[in-house]
Amino acid sequence: MHQVPEAPHELALWLLDKLEGLENVGGSARAGTLPIKYDFQAVVSNLEHAGSLGGVCNDLNRNIEFYPTSVGVYETLAEFFSHSGNLRSVPNKFSIRDLGYTSDPNSPPPDKIQHYLSAAKLSSLISEVSDHAANTGNSQYFIKSHDAKLEILMEYSAEDIRNLPSLAAFEDDFIRSAHHQDQKRNIIRSTLLDLFKNKRRITFGEFLPYFEEFVQNARSSYAMYTADFSYEKIRTEVEKQNLEDTVRLNKTVSEIQNQLLALPAALILAGAGIDEKSIMKSVAIWVGITIFSWIMWKLINNQNHSVNAINKEISIRKERLGAQPEAVASRFSETFTDLECRVIEQTAVLNGIRWVVGVIWLVVSFMLFTVVFPEYSENLKDFMAALPNNLINMGEK
Template identity: 30%
Template sequence: MPDVGFADLVLLYRNIVFDGYGGGTLHVTNDDVAAAIRKVEADEATYDLTQISLVESGPFEVGDDVRVNVGQPCGGFGELAADFDALFRMPGAAFAEPQDYYIIDPGYARNDEPMPDILSRYRALLGVVDTLREAASYVDLTARELVFISDEKIVIPVLFRAADLPDSLQANAARLKRVFEDPLHGDEKTDLLSAAVVEMTRGTKRAERFRHLVANLEWICDEIEKGYRLFVSSFSYSKIRKEIETARLEYVSKIHKTIVDIQGQLLGIPVATIVVASQLKKPNGCDVAFWANSGVILGAWIFVGLLWLAIRNQQHTLEAIGKEIRGQKARLERDYAAVRDDFVGTFDDLEKRIAWHRWVFRFVLVLALLGSTGATWAWLMLTPTTSTACFTGG
C-alpha cells in the first residue's frame, strides 16, 4: 500500500472545491497534487482509508480539473469537517481536540497559522470540560454526558456550537484554572464547583444545560472563589482563634505566677509593720529590750531587701512576658491583618494585666518600705538617745 499520510489529504482538500454533496472538483495545481491523488488512487485499501476517489478514472495533467468523491477518512486517519460546528459534533471532540483534521470552511488544518479565534476559545473550553470532569460524579464519554449527583441527578450533555463560545470564555477558563492550580483543599474546591454547576443548571432544559453553563461561566467562577474564600477564612479563623486563646491562657498563667511565686514574702509585710511595731519595748540602757528591738528592726530591713530582690526578679519576668506578647501581637498584625481587629484586644488586655502587676509590685515594695520606716521611727522614739552608745560599746 502506498505511503499516504493525512498531510497528503490536506494537500488535496486545499485544492478541492467542495459541492456539499460528498464530492467536488479537484484542481491539479502542481506535481505534488498530482502525485497525491495518484497515491490515493493506487489501490482499494488506500481508498478505504482516505475515502477519496476519482469520479472517472483516466489520465490527467497538471492544470486539469477532475471530479472527485470525498468522504470521511476511516480508521482514525483524521477528520474532515464542513465547519467548526461539524468538528465540535464529532464523538470525541467534546473532551479532546482531534489529532488531525481539516475544516472545509474556512479551509483550516490543525496547526495552521494564524489560528482562528474560535479554535482558541474551543481549546479554552476543553480546559473547562477537564475541570468539570473532575467535579462530576461520573462521565459517559460515549453519550458525551457529565453527571452530577447531589440531592438530585443532573445530567449535562456536552453539546455546543461555535456561536455558544463567547469572547469572555478564555478569560473565565483561565480564571477557573487558577483556582484549581493549587492542589491545596482540592476536594473542597471540587465540591464547590459541583454545587455551583448543579445550582446553575437544575432549572434548565437538559439539552441547553451545557450552553447555559458556558454562558454563565463567570458566575460559576464567582461562586467558587467566594465559597473558597469563606472556607479558607473559616478554617484559618478557627485555627487563629484557637492559637490565640491557648496563648492567652498561657500568658495569663505566667503573669499570675509572678505574684504566686512571692506570695510568702508578701504575707510577711505585716511582720515588717504592725507586728514589728507591737513587739518593740521601751529599753533601759543596753538591756535585753534594746538588743531585741534592734534585732527586730534589722530583721525588718533584711526582709525589705529580700522582698526588693524578689520583686526585681519578677519585674524582669514580666518584661520577658511582655516582650513575647508584643512579638505575638506584631505577628498577628503582619500575617493576619484581615482579622487583626478581632484578636488585638486580647493582647491589649494582657499588656494591661502586666502593667497592673507592675504597679502592684511597686505598691507592695513602697508599703514594705513604709512599714519598715515606721517601725524604725518607732524604735527611735522608744530608744533613749544615750542608748546609741551601746553600738560602740560605750
Template identity: 25%
Template sequence: MANDAITWADLLEIYRNSVWLDDQIANLTIVSGGIARTLKLVETSDRAYHEADIALQDDKAQLTVGSVVEVRIGSPHRSLGLLVKDWDALLASSVSRMREPPAFFIRSDKTHNATLPPTDTLIRYRSTMKLVKLLSESALFADQQQAKLVYFADARIEVPVKFTAKDLRSIDSAQVDRLEKALEGEVHAEQRLSILADAVVELVSGQSAAGRFHYLMQNVDELIRRVNDGYRLFASSFSYSKIRSELEKTQSEYVARIHKTFSDIQGQLLGLPVASVVVATQMKAPTACGPELLANVAVVCGACFFAALLITSCINQWMTLNAISSELKGQRTRLNTEFSEIKDLFTGSFDALDGRVLWHRWVMASIVGLSVVGAGFTVWAYVVLTNADAWSCLVNHGATS
C-alpha cells in the first residue's frame, strides 16, 4: 500500500474475513497486520475512506491481529471493483452480463474474481460470458450498456442478454468450449460467424424477446450442430468448382487409360482369326513323314504360341484394370467422406467409369475365351488331319540330317 492509496487486494482481504450482519454491518476478524493497517488508513485518510467506504463502528476498537471488530462496509469506488450481495445482484448490472468485471466480490458465497479453484457457479458464469463474446462477434451490433445483441435477417432481431443466477444452471461449459472450437481459425472466419448469426436468428425467431438468450444458453449444442453443418455446406460449395474441374480432368485420364488396355492388344486381335480358323484350313492330311506333316506342326505350334501371348496380354491388361478400379474406389471414398453434401453430383461420373471398366473386363474375358477356343480348334484340326506320328518323324528327320 503506497501512501493513502487503497487497492483491491486490500479490500479483498477485508471482505474475505467479514461476516455480514445486514446489508452493511459486518464483524471483521483481523487475521493479519495488513487488515489492521488498512483500517487505520481509512480512519486517517479521507481519500482512503471514500475509495473503500469502510468505517469502524467503534472508534476505540483494538486493531490487533486476532481481534474481531464491527465495521460498516459500503460499496467501494467502481474503479477498484464491485461488492455485491449475491450473484443476482451482480447480474443486475447490464455490463456484468456482457463481460466479467475485472474485480468483484460476492458476499453470499464469498466468490471473487481470483477464487481458486473456481466454484461451479463461477465456471458457469465465465462460460456464459464466453458465449456472450462469441455471439457478440457474430451479431451486427452488440450494445454493451443495454446488454443487447442485434441481428438482421428479413427484419431486425434483438437478443437481450438477460439471465439470472438460476439460469446459469442451464449452461454447459463443455458445449460452449466446443462452439468456440468450431469457430476458431483464421480460414473463413467471417463465414463461420455469419453461419453462427444465421443459426441464432433461426433459433430465437419463435421465442419471446426476454427469453431468447436463456433459450440459446439451453441449446448451445444445437448452435454447434448448425454451425458445423452450415460450414460443411459452405466448404463444399466453395470447393465444388475445383472438385468438378479436377474430376473432369481425371475422368478423361481414366477413360484414356481404360481405353488403352484394349488398344494395346488391338493389333493382336486381328491375328486371332488367322491363328484359329484360317490356319486350320491350311493344314494338309499327310499319311507319312514329309513337308506336309512339318507344315502342320509349325502351324499348330504357331497358333498355340500366339494364343498364349494373347492370353498373357489380356491377363496383364486385366491387372491394369484392377489398379484403375482400385484408384476409382479410393477417389469415390474420399469424395463421400470429405464432401458428402455434394457426392450425389458426381456419382454418375464414377458409375460411368466403373461401367467402362466392367465392359473392358468382359471384353478381356471374351478374348481369352476365344483364344482358348481357337487354339483348341486348331489342335483338334491337327489331330483329325494328321495320321502320322509327328514326334517320330521329327526325331528321325533330325537324326537323318
C-alpha cells in the first residue's frame, strides 16, 4: 500500500491529485473515488485527525468528501480571495493549485502571489493607522471632522492586486519610524481625504491603484512639515499669488485701453484736419498728436516696467520654492508655466502698441511735411514712385 500523508495541508493536496471523478459537491466541498491501490481506512483515519478537512466518507463505493479550503488549499486565486480572512492576513500555509504554488519561506513567490502579499501587508498597515474600525475590522475610518471622513472597506479581488514598489519605504518612514508619529498619522489621514475628496466610501481595491500617488503626496506633505510648511498651505499661497499676478498682468493693457481707443481717432483727426490751406492749424494738430504719442509712449513704458516687475517677482518666488526639498519643489514647477507665457504675451502686446503709436506719429508727421513743404513732398513722391524701377534697373546691372 502507498503511504498516505498525515499533515492536513499535504493530505488535501494528495487527495486532489489522487481521487478519481473529483467534483465540487457544494460550497468548498470536493468529493471523488479513492483508487483501489490506496488504503481507504488509512485515508479516513488521517481525515478524522485533520480537523475540519474531512467530510462524509462511504467505504462501499470508496467515496471521499473533504474541504480543502479549510486547510489553505485553493484551486484558483479567485477562490482564495473569496475567503475574506485571507484579505487582511496571510495564512501560515496555503496553496494555489492553478499557479502551482505552495507557500515556502525559502523560495521567492511568483509575481501574483507577491502582489497579494503586498496588498495584505498594506491592509494591515492601514488598519494600524485608521481612526476607527467597524464590522470586525472590515471597515476602516479616517476622520478629520463630521463632514470630512472616509470609510475604506477592506475588500479587494485578484484583479485589483498589483506591484507596490513604495510599500516597504512607506512602512519604514510612516509606520515604524518613531519621529513625528502624530504628525505622520495626520498626514496620512489628510492625504487620503484629499485623494478621495469626492467620496465618502471606497473599497481597498479602489485604493490600490492610487497607492503610489498617495505615498508621493504624503512624502511631499511630510517634507514640507519638516521645513515648517504644509503642502496645502504652499499650494494655496502659490495659486493665490499666481491668480493675483494674472490679474495684474491683464491690467497692464486694460488700464490704458481708453487711451488705446483714441489711436484710430487721432489718425482720423489728423487725416481730416491737416490742410495745406491752413498751415497753423495743421501744425497745431501735429503738435497735439506728438504730445499724445509722447504720453502714450510713456504710458506703455510704464506698463512694460510693471510687467518686468511682475516677472521678477515670479522669478523670486520660483527661486524660493526651488529652495524647498526636491519632493516639494518638483510638484510646483509647472504651475508657473502659464504665468510665464502670459508675461511674454503681455510684453509682446505692449511692444506692438508702442510701434503702432510710433507709426501713427510718423504718418501724421509725413502728412504735415507734405503740407508745409509741398515742393519737397512732390520730389519725395516722385522718388518713391520711381524707387521700384530704380531697384529693378540696379538688379539688371
